[in-house]
Amino acid sequence: MTDVAAVERIGDEISALEGEFNRQIQIRPELSRKLVSFQANKEIPGYRWFRYKEGFSAPLIERIIVDLEITKGRVLDPFAGSGVTLFVGCSKGLDATGIELLPVGCELIRVRKAVMQAADKAALAGAVTKFRKLAHWKDLAPKSVFPHVRITEGAFPPVSERKLCAYLEDVDEVDDPLVKSLLRFAAMCVLEEISFTRKDGQYLRWDYRSPRGNGGRPFDKGTIKPFDDAIDHKLAQIVDDLSNSADLFGNSALGSLNGNLDLFEGSCLSVLPKLHGLEFDAVITSPPYCNRYDYTRTYALELAFLGIANEPLKTLRQTMLTCTVENRPKTDLDSQISAELLQRVRHAVSQQSALNAILDYIDDRKSGGLLNNNGIPRMIRNYFLELSIVVAEIGESLKPGAPFVMINDNVRYEGVEVPVDLILSDIAKAFGYDVDAIWVLPVGKGNSSQQMGAHGREELRKCVYVWRKAKARSAKKSKRESALQKSG
Ligand SMILES: C[S@@+](CC[C@H](N)C(=O)[O-])C[C@H]1O[C@@H](n2cnc3c(N)ncnc32)[C@H](O)[C@@H]1O
Known part of the structure; x- marks a missing residue:
């Protein structure tokens, strides 16, 4: 035909x-x-x-x-x-x-x-606020490394990657399982913002400043947030939402x-x-x-x-x-x-x-x-x-x-x-x-x-x-x- x-x-x-x-x-x-x-x-x-x-x-x-x-x-x-x-x-x-x-x-x-x-959302918000204010991770030298897979190697600026690891080590010390999982989750929520990458449907696009570059046309992602700023903002948002949680x-x-x-x-x-x-x-x-x-x-x-x-x-x-x-x-x-x-x-x-x-x-x-x-x-x-x-x-x-x-x-x-x-x-x-x-x-x-x-x-x-x-x-x-x- x-x-x-x-x-x-x-x-x-x-x-x-x-x-x-x-x-x-x-x-x-x-x-x-x-x-x-x-x-x-x-x-x-x-x-x-x-x-x-x-x-x-x-x-x-x-x-x-x-x-x-x-x-x-x-x-x-x-x-x-x-x-x-x-x-x-x-x-x-x-x-x-x-x-x-x-x-x-x-x-x-x-x-x-x-x-x-959670039975007491105010207490949860309080625990997150306390962790955020203490910000112990800022002074920690991390012992761990981020568990990269092949396609994510080099995705974060080295300073942010170290801060991220320090933060996660600090979170590991938290006793309450719900507070701990919420704090870990907050870090997952900022990974894209602190990375050289942007989600783009079929794959991750890499910013021209990354060690990988982007192969073809250079891609400028715009602002890449430092980890400390990104996590601070995320934790504040979570606390805010826990306190005023009315939807539209x-x-x-x-x-x-x-x-x-x-x-x-x-x-x-x-x-x-x-x-x-x-x-x-x-x-x-x-x-x-x-x-x-x-x-x-x-x-x-x-x-x-x-x-x-x-x-x-x-x-x-x-x-x-x-x-x-x-x-x-x-x-x-x-x-x-x-x-x-x-x-x-x-x-x-x-x-x-x-x-x-x-x-x-x-x-x-x-x-x-x-x-x-x-x-x-x-x-x-x-x-x-x-x-x-x-x-x-x-x-x-x-x-x-x-x-x-x-x-x-x-x-x-x-x-x-x-x-x-x-x-x-x-x-x-x-x-x-x-x-x-x-x-x-x-x-x-x-x-x-x-x-x-x-x-x-x-x-x-x-x-x-x-x-x-x-x-x-x-x-x-x-x-x-x-x-x-x-x-x-
Ligand atoms: C269009 S998204 C759905 C988003 C969802 N409506 C929401 O509001 O978040 C399609 C989802 O299907 C999931 N998915 C793909 N293959 C699947 C499978 N075999 N079994 C279950 N989920 C699958 C994907 O991981 C993705 O989360």
């Missing part, structure tokens, strides 16, 4: 999907980028401690819970990140279950949960949890099959996007800080949901997921015709040596396979009629839009979900710099999908559909 014919075929397939979901695709002006992304968290006590750039905003989750009338029961986030769904859910009186693989996200959730459960809604962002919060640390691909006994009343989640962003590189400083060494870091990279060209196919899916479900998922994904048209085209470009990275088709294929497994697994535990809300971006490769929203919504239907709505942000996402040259500023949709587990009658229908599929 010629390129022109292949692109036309993709266009036809996407138009067919747009037709199928015409009623559900709704532009929602109130869903500004700020509301949907981490930006809106920047002023909220507790949430502003650590810049988890991929996190969504607490006000968005609050809004979804209110609009969809999720008033009781248990909410699940299988990609919990910094735990926004869990904490907002609990603040509204829901129980919350989160699954998160990246130790940085797990640490954010653990520490925040412990702080919220006047709720207490760091107040007590009004529901149970359970965190499973690991991959949702292996945890979800073990949760079939639980029943969920809602899912609100945002998976990694199919955009090559590598969390294990952008959060490398924090991972090293948490003691993740080189080899475990590589294993972690491969265990993450496939979304980078480095991800190899996961060979352990058969041992984690039931053969029956895996077969249904493979079948549903292989039948999705828009995805097939896109992959055929990109495979052809690969055969012609035209891709800038040959891992792209494998990444797209496995992204949809793995995410569909998650959707199907959750279908086993979600109550009939319960909402499944997903925030995700569409992407573009080789000049072709991959309408992740429509493809996933179509696959979700095969697993007993009704597609209630696909809310589209009024201004979509621009192209990556590589794509920009060829395609200008064509917008890619950023969406909030609202699916619902079909009620009993249509669930039967979907069982019939899947039986038909299996026989087909």
